[in-house]
Each structure stands twice: as C-alpha cells, then as structure tokens.
Amino acid sequence: MGANTEKKPSRIQLKNRKRIMDAALDVFSQHGYRGATLDQIAEAAGMSKPNLIYYFDGKEAIHVALLNALMEEWLDPLIEMKAEGDPMTEILGYVRRKMEMSHRYPRESRLFAGEIIQGAPRMKPHLERRLKPLFDEKCALIESWMKAGRIARMDPRHLILTIWAVTQHYADFDAQLRVLLPEGDGADAHVETMFRRLLTPEPTKR
Amino acid sequence: MGANTEKKPSRIQLKNRKRIMDAALDVFSQHGYRGATLDQIAEAAGMSKPNLIYYFDGKEAIHVALLNALMEEWLDPLIEMKAEGDPMTEILGYVRRKMEMSHRYPRESRLFAGEIIQGAPRMKPHLERRLKPLFDEKCALIESWMKAGRIARMDPRHLILTIWAVTQHYADFDAQLRVLLPEGDGADAHVETMFRRLLTPEPTKR
DNA sequence: CCGGTTTTTTACCATTTGGTAAAGGCACGA
DNA sequence: TCGTGCCTTTACCAAATGGTAAAAAACCGG
Numbered sequence: 001m002g003a004n005t006e007k008k009p010s011r012i013q014l015k016n017r018k019r020i021m022d023a024a025l026d027v028f029s030q031h032g033y034r035g036a037t038l039d040q041i042a043e044a045a046g047m048s049k050p051n052l053i054y055y056f057d058g059k060e061a062i063h064v065a066l067l068n069a070l071m072e073e074w075l076d077p078l079i080e081m082k083a084e085g086d087p088m089t090e091i092l093g094y095v096r097r098k099m100e101m102s103h104r105y106p107r108e109s110r111l112f113a114g115e116i117i118q119g120a121p122r123m124k125p126h127l128e129r130r131l132k133p134l135f136d137e138k139c140a141l142i143e144s145w146m147k148a149g150r151i152a153r154m155d156p157r158h159l160i161l162t163i164w165a166v167t168q169h170y171a172d173f174d175a176q177l178r179v180l181l182p183e184g185d186g187a188d189a190h191v192e193t194m195f196r197r198l199l200t201p202e203p204t205k206r
Numbered sequence: 207m208g209a210n211t212e213k214k215p216s217r218i219q220l221k222n223r224k225r226i227m228d229a230a231l232d233v234f235s236q237h238g239y240r241g242a243t244l245d246q247i248a249e250a251a252g253m254s255k256p257n258l259i260y261y262f263d264g265k266e267a268i269h270v271a272l273l274n275a276l277m278e279e280w281l282d283p284l285i286e287m288k289a290e291g292d293p294m295t296e297i298l299g300y301v302r303r304k305m306e307m308s309h310r311y312p313r314e315s316r317l318f319a320g321e322i323i324q325g326a327p328r329m330k331p332h333l334e335r336r337l338k339p340l341f342d343e344k345c346a347l348i349e350s351w352m353k354a355g356r357i358a359r360m361d362p363r364h365l366i367l368t369i370w371a372v373t374q375h376y377a378d379f380d381a382q383l384r385v386l387l388p389e390g391d392g393a394d395a396h397v398e399t400m401f402r403r404l405l406t407p408e409p410t411k412r
Numbered sequence: 413c414c415g416g417t418t419t420t421t422t423a424c425c426a427t428t429t430g431g432t433a434a435a436g437g438c439a440c441g442a
Numbered sequence: 443t444c445g446t447g448c449c450t451t452t453a454c455c456a457a458a459t460g461g462t463a464a465a466a467a468a469c470c471g472g
Binding site: 030031032033034035036110113114116117118119120124127128131132135152154155157158161162164165166168169170172173175176177179180181185186187190191193194197198 | 236237238239240241242316319320322323324325326330333334337338341358360361363364367368370371372374375376378379381382383385386387391392393396397399400403404
C-alpha cells in the first residue's frame with residue numbers, strides 16, 4: 001500500500017517524507033522539474049529509489065507536495081500585513097519579512113521561480129485559488145491607505161509586484177550577485193530605503 | 207567534419223543553425239538545460255536529431271551558442287546609457303529599453319534567468335569577463351551623476367540591480383502576472399514613474 | 413550531366429530514467 | 443517464539459535520451 005492514503009502517518013513516515021522533501025527541494029530547485037532525476041533525489045536523501053516511491057507516488061507527487069508546502073509558507077509574510085497598523089510600517093515590515101525569507105529559504109525561492117518561469121504548469125491552480133484572492137485583498141488595503149493620503153499614490157498591484165520582483169531577485173540571482181558584488185552587500189538597507197522613499201507622500205503643494 | 211570549424215559558413219548552414227537556435231531557445235527557455243531534450247529541439251526545428259548534431263557538436267554546444275548570442279544582445283541597453291546625456295533621461299531611457307526587451311524577447315529573458323538560477327554553470331565566465339566590467343563602469347558613471355547632485359543619492363549597484371529585478375520579473379513571471387492582472391497592465395508606466403520618483407533629488411533643505 | 417562535396421536520413425547503441433515485483437528485514441505484541 | 447504489518451533492498455524493465463556510423467540524397471561548379 002502506498003503511503004498517501006489518508007491514515008495516520010507513523011513517526012518514521014513523517015521523518016522520511018521530510019527527508020525526501022528536503023532532498024527533492026535541493027534537486028528540483030537546482031535543475032527544474034524535468035531536469036531533476038529520482039536517482040539524484042534518492043541519493044541526496046540517502047535512500048534507495050524504490051524507497052522514494054514507497055513514500056511518494058512518483059516524481060510528480062514529490063514535486064506537487066513541495067509546491068503545496070511552499071505556497072503556504074510563501075503567503076505568510078503578506079498575510080501578516082494588517083490593516084490596523086501604520087501603513088508605512090506595515091508595508092516596510094512586509095518588505096523586510098520578504099527579504100528575510102529570500103535569505104533564509106533560497107531553495108524555496110528558486111523552486112517557485114523555476115515553476116513560474118516554466119509557465120506554472122503545476123501551480124496555476126494554487127495561484128488562482130490562494131494567491132489571487134490574497135493579492136486582491138491586500139491591494140484593496142493598500143489602496144485605502146493611499147486614498148487616506150497616508151502613503152504615496154500609485155497602482156497597488158504594481159507596488160506589490162515590484163516588492164516581489166526585488167526580493168525574488170536577491171534570492172534567485174545569487175550567482176550573478178556573487179560576481180557583481182563580491183563584497184556581500186547592503187541589499188536590505190537599500191531595499192528598505194528605496195521603498196520608504198517611494199511610499200513617502202509628497203508634501204501637499206500650497 | 208563538424209560545422210564548427212572556422213571556415214566560411216555556407217548560406218544553408220547559416221539558415222539551419224539559426225533555425226536550430228530558435229527551436230532550442232523555445233525548448234531550453236521552457237525546460238532548462240537538463241530538462242530539454244534533443245528530440246524536442248529537433249522536432250521544433252523540423253529536422254532529425256542527427257541533423258542537429260551535424261550542425262552543432264552536441265546539446266551543450268547549442269546551449270552555449272545560445273548563451274553567447276544572448277549575452278551580447280543583453281548588454282546593449284546598458285551600453286547605450288551614455289555619460290553625455292541628461293542623467294535622468296539616460297537612466298529612464300535605460301529602464302525603458304530594458305522593459306522593451308523583456309516584452310520583445312521573453313524567451314531570452316527566461317533562458318538567462320534559468321541559467322542564473324541554476325548557478326550560472328555555463329555562464330559565469332561571461333558574467334565575469336563581459337558583464338562585470340560594464341557593470342562597474344556604469345556604476346561609476348551613475349555615481350558621478352549622484353555626486354554632481356543631478357539625481358538622488360543611493361548605492362548605484364543596487365539601483366542597477368533593482369532595475370534588473372523589476373524588468374526581469376515582468377518578463378519571467380508572466381504566468382503569475384496573467385493570473386493576478388487579467389486585464390493586461392500599465393506596468394511600463396508604473397515602472398517609469400517609480401524610478402523617476404526614486405531618482406528625483408530631494409530639494410535641498412534650507 | 414558528371415564527380416565531388418555537403419546535407420540528410422536510416423539504423424543503431426549504450427546509458428539513464430521513472431517505475432515495478434517480489435523477496436527480505438525489522439519491530440513488537442500475543 | 444511466532445506471526446503480522448511496516449519498511450527496505452535487490453533485481454529488473456520498457457521507454458527515453460544523447461550520440462554514432464554509414465549510406466543515401468541533394469547540391470553545385472565545371
């Protein structure tokens with residue numbers, strides 16, 4: 001019997017599934033879905049290939065499991081941006097959390113990037129069902145802040161996209177960064193300053 | 207004899223190599239290096255697999271040829287940013303050219319992104335030899351503009367990286383965009399406005 | 413239209429790949 | 443101690459993959 005039927009997963013199952021997913025994250029994030037092989041994943045996980053198949057129904061199932069886990073984690077920082085707080089603080093806080101995530105989970109970031117670049121074949125449903133509603137909700141929130149004059153006016157959708165663009169870039173293009181900025185960086189400070197300037201309302205003319 | 211010895215390439219050679227590279231661009235940009243297969247490329251190019259090998263020495267040779275061609279094209283917009291012009295105009299012109307490129311050559315953009323995400327295994331030399339010097343040169347130029355007070359002060363390296371981040375994002379994350387912005391966009395206008403605000407020097411306090 | 417050269421096709425091949433079958437191991441309660 | 447249910451390994455397999463050999467076809471200047 002497979003391991004994916006809905007029974008209580010044993011301790012060892014949990015442990016091994018985690019081990020597999022961690023190994024798979026390495027391999028998929030580095031080579032993409034098609035470029036990754038079960039043998040690579042098996043070796044990275046320190047177990048035999050048929051053993052992988054014992055825990056997951058196949059290559060695609062592993063990938064899907066990764067994407068599912070990823071999406072939940074990925075939305076968190078945006079969910080945390082709350083209407084109650086000070087707009088500038090909330091948005092900059094979101095930016096900071098997103099940057100932190102890029103640093104802490106570069107593999108996840110690359111996995112996501114790879115999937116989207118390839119046209120999101122396995123993730124489009126997630127995007128539509130989970131990301132889109134959240135995106136719309138937070139756009140509305142930002143818009144209300146703008147209408148209240150508490151931050152500079154702009155298209156909130158493109159504001160969020162720009163935040164994603166910058167934070168993704170610093171995670172995914174690490175190889176390029178290491179060539180261009182051998183010293184390390186100052187990226188976080190730059191990004192925060194940039195968005196602060198961008199969001200500061202211009203003083204009303206008089 | 208292979209086709210890569212340095213003789214005059216015949217008309218038909220030029221034509222077929224172009225055909226192959228175009229097909230390979232499709233496939234590599236969608237599946238990454240490892241995920242792409244010669245059969246796919248051959249079919250996309252409308253010729254047999256051994257015929258590919260007749261024109262290129264193998265899978266890797268095709269990929270390398272693509273990356274070489276890409277890098278030249280890719281640097282153009284940045285090269286065009288000249289010291290003689292008005293700083294704001296020059297930088298915004300660069301941003302516009304880069305955005306235009308993202309729209310016109312999405313496959314190239316994705317190919318590049320994929321290669322960098324995978325650690326730039328085949329492109330690091332290019333980055334070091336061609337991109338890095340140009341990057342440093344243009345950073346110095348921007349810095350001189352900033353020191354002259356003609357645009358706002360910031361780390362020029364991160365300014366350029368931010369421009370890349372945003373322009374790449376709009377090309378590479380198209381699948382996500384189509385979910386979140388079903389209407390199309392306003393991306394170009396937003397990006398221009400954003401960088402204009404960012405670069406406008408604050409009025410000197412008095 | 414001929415002879416040599418370039419290009420294309422056909423027939424293969426060794427390796428890799430995702431996946432299966434089935435036999436062992438292993439823990440653990442009765 | 444023995445079974446019983448979970449886990450792991452060994453031995454495979456068919457298809458796909460990158461690539462080759464060599465014959466056949468197309469091209470082209472004379």
